Amino acid sequence: KKLNISHSQITRLYSRFHSLDKGENGALSREDFQRIPELAINPLGDRIINAFFPEGEDQVNFRGFMRTLAHFRPVEDNEKNKDLTSGEPLNSRTNKLHFAFQLYDLDRDDKISRDELLQVLRMMVGVNISDEQLGSIADRTIQEADTNGDMCISFSEFTKVLEKVDVEQKMSIRFLH
C-alpha cells in the first residue's frame, strides 16, 4: 500500500513476474533476468539486476520485484503528497535519482569515486579508447560535477548534474500508470 500501486498494475506486474519465472518457484533468480534481451546487452545490465536483489540474496520474490519497479511509476502532478506522514513516495524524483546513483556507487559509500567511474567507462566504451584518455574523461567528469572538492561525486552533486535532465519522464514506465 505504501507503494501506491493500483490493483490492475499489480495484476499486470504479477503476470510479467510469472512469465519471467521459468523455474516456477515463485521467485526470480539472476538467470531469469538475464533472459531479457534489453538487460543482457546493457553494459550496466548486471548492476540493474543486482538492484532487484536485496543484500546478499539470490532470489527476489514478488514483493521485492514490485518494490524495485515502484521506482519507475510516473510522477503524477496532482499526487496528493503524503509528505507529512509517510515520507516521500518511492517514485519521487529524488528516489529515482537515488536508484540510478546506486547503480554507479558499488561500495555503497554514498560517493562515486574515480575508480567507480573508470569501471563504468570501461564497460560502456570498452577498448576503443585508451586508458589514459579514459582516465582524463573520468577526471573531467568529476571536475564538472564536484562542488566540495572531495574528488568524488556525492548524491547531491549527482542530483545537481542531472537537474536539467527530465528524469521523471525518462525513468518512468508508462504502463505503470
Place this chain on the structure above:
Amino acid sequence: RSLQLEERKPSQQIAQRRVRKRRRLRKVRRRVRKSREEEERKQHVQRRRLSSSSDDNSEDESMSEGEMARLKEEVEEKKKLIATLRNKPWRMKRRLKCLKEAQAFVEKFEGALGKGKGRRLYAFKVMMTKKIIKFNRDFENFKTACIPWESRIKEVESHFGSSVASYFIFLRWMYGLNLVLFGFVFGLVVIPEVLMGMPYGSLARKTVPREEQDSAMDFSVLFEFGGYCKYSIMFYGYYNNQRSIGLLQFRLPLSYLLVGVGIFGYSLMVVIRTMARNANEGGDGAEEGTFTFCWKLFTSWDYLIGNPETADNKFASTTTSFKESIVDEQENLKDENIHLRRFLRILANLLILCCLGGSGYLIYYVVKRSQGFAKKDRNELTWLQKNEVEIVMSLLGLVCPPLFEVIAELEDYHPRIALKWQLARIFALFLGNLYTFLFALFDEVNSKLENEKEIKNATIWALKEYYTNYTLYNNVTENIPPPNISPADVIRGPCWETEVGIEFVKLTVSDIQVTYLTILIGDFLRAVIVRFLNYCWCWDLEAGFPSYAEFDISGNVLGLIFNQGMIWMGAFYAPGLVGINVLRLLSSMYYQCWAVMACNVPHERVFKASRSNNFYMGLLLLVLFLSLMPVIYSIMTLPPSFDCGPFSGKDKMYDVIMETIEKDLPPFMADIFSYASNPGLIIPAVLLMVLAIYYLNAVSKAYQNANLDLKRKMQMQRDEEKNRRNNKDSTNQVMKDLEDLMPNKSLIPPPSAEETEIPADQLRKSPKVTGKPGAAATGKGVHVQKDVSLAAANPRAPVTRPPGPRPPGPLPGNARGPPPGQGMGRGRGGPPPRR
C-alpha cells in the same frame, strides 16, 4: 461644603477610577478571550485542515488510527461545548455563533467516525471518489492502448534507436492532423454536396463535355485526372453555387470558404500547441556546456534498445561521441589558415546558390514548356512531355541534396553545424522549387482568366441570340423558357481553379510515386543485390561500397513537411486531395515500417532525437505560413470562374461572407461588421497588437538576461567555493606568472591529459579569475585552450605540491604586493608540476 465637595471628589474619583478599572479589566478580559478564541479557532481550522487533508488523502484508505483518535476527541469536545453552552456567561450573539460552528463541525466529522447522521453520506462520498479514481485510471490505460501502431514503432525503436522512431512518431502525428482535416472537408463540404446537391449530369459544371465523353473513361485520361475525375467531387469545379441546399438550408458556398480557411486555422493551432508542449519537455538543452562529460557518462545509453546489433552500434556511437567531445575541446588547436577556410566557405556558398538558382530556372522553363504543350492536342504528346514538370521537380529533389553534401565538404564545419546547413539548403531548394512552380501556375491562371472573358462573352451572346430567335419564332416576349440544351453541350469556361487543383493533385501523386519507387529501388533492390551478389563478388559488398542503406531521417522528414505544404495549398482547390493524403500517410506508415526493418541498417552514429523535434515543428510552421499566402491571395484578389465552383457568379470569393452577413444575420450584426472593418478601427487595433508584441518581446528578453545573470552568479559561487576550499590564491598567482613565462604550447601536455586542464566553460564565466591584478589569466597563450586558466578550479594541479606549510607572512608570490608583471614569478623557482 468644600469639604463635602472634596469628599465627593475623592469618592467620585474613586468611583470613576473603579469604573475605569473595570472597563480596563473588561477590555483586557475581552482581549484575552478574543485571542484565546482566535487561537482556538486557528487550532480548529488547522486541525480541520489537517483532518480534511487527511480526509482527502484517505480516500484510498481509511484514516490512520492517530487521526481517528484525534478527530474523536475533537468531536467530543464540540459536543460538550454544545451541551454546556447555555451556562457560559457570554452574549447571545456569541453563543449562537459558537453553537453553529460546533454543530457544523460535529455534522461534518461524525460521519467519518462511523456514527451519527453523516455516516452514510460520508461513506458514500468515499466510495464514489474511489470509483472515480479507478475509472480515471482505467480510462487512461485504455487511451494508451488505443494509440495506433505503438507496437510497430516500439519495434523500430528498439532496433534503430529513438531517432529513427521519432520520424515515425512524426508521421503518426501528421496522420492524425490530416485525419481531422479530412473530417472537416468531408463532413462539411463533400457530404452535403453529394447528399443534398444536384447529382452528376444535371448541371453543366457537373457533366463531362460532349467532346470529351468518348475518352472520359480511358485510363490514361483518368490517370491525369481528366475525364470523369475532373468533373467529380474531387475538384472545385463540381460544386454548385446555389446559396442554400437541401432541407436544412445548408449554405454550401459559405461552408466551403470557411472550411478552406479553417483548415489553416486548425493546423496552426495544433502545430503551435505541439511546439509549446515540446519546449516544455526539456527540449532546450541550453545547458550543454556545463555538464557535457557527466551527461555523456550517465545518460548516453539508450535503455530501449533490445537488439544486439543495435547495442553494438550504440557502443560504437557512445565511443564516437566521447571522441567527438574530446575533439571538440581540441578544436581551437586547429589554428589553420582562417582566410583559406573563409574563402572556401564563401566559394561553397556561391556554388550552392548557383545550384539553387539553376534549379529554380529549370523548373520555370519546364513549366512554361508544359503550358505550350497544353495548347497542343493531348494525344500527340509523349508521356515524358506530359509529366515533365513533376519528373523534373522530383529529380531535382533527389539529385541536389547529395550534391550539396559534396560541396559542403569544402566548408569543413563541425558535423552538427554541417547538418543544420544541409537541412537549411534542402529546405531552400524545395521552397524555391515550390514557389517557382506556383508563379508559373499563376501565369497560367491569368491567361485562363483572359480566355474566360472571351468565352463568357460568347456564352452571353449565344444566349441572347437564342432568346431573339425564340421571340421571332414564337412571338412571345416574356417568360421564355431557358434553352433546352443538354448540360454536356454547353460552352464551358476554362475553370482555372479546377486546373490548379489538378496540378496539385498530380504533383502530390507523382511525389508519392517517386518516394515509393525510391524506397523500392534505393533500399530494397540495393539490399537484395548486396545480399545475394555478395557470394560472387570480389570485395565485401556489405562492408564496402554499396552496403545496406541507412534510414535518411532528415530527408524523409523534410519530404513529409513539404508534402503537407502542398496539401495545404491544394486543399482549397481540390477537396479530394486531403483524402488522397490520408490514404498516402496510412500506406506510407506500413510500407516504411516494413522497409526500415527489412532493408536498412541502424545508423553508425546513433544520435538522440529529442532536441531536433522543435526544429521540425518550426519548419512545419514556416511551411504553413508560406502555403497560406497563395490561397489567401487568390481568395482576396482573383475573381472566381463564372461557371464553375461554389463562388461562380460573384466578383470575389469572399463576397459570400458579405452576402451571409447581409441576408442571414440580424441587421445589427451587419452594422457591427461594417464598423469593425472600418480602417479607423483596424489600424489602431493593428498598432495595439504590434505594441503588445514589442512589449512581450522586451519582457522576455529581460527574463532571459536575468536568467543569464543568475546562471553566472551560480557559476561564480561554485568557483568561489572550489577556490576557497583549495586555497587557491597563492597558486593562482604562481600559475599565472608561469603562464606568462611560457605562453606557447610547451606547457600543454598531449591531448589525453588535456582533459584535466580544461574546465573551460566554468572559467569563461568566472570574472574572479580575470579580476586578478596583473594577471593575464585568460589571455595570451591560453587562447589555445579556450579560456583555460591553468590554475583556478582545477583541484588537481598545484595542490599536489603545496609550497610547504604556509608562512605567517604574505606568500612569496605576493610578497611585493600586486606584482608589476612577469618578473615576479620567476623568483620563485621552477614551476610546480602540472599534475
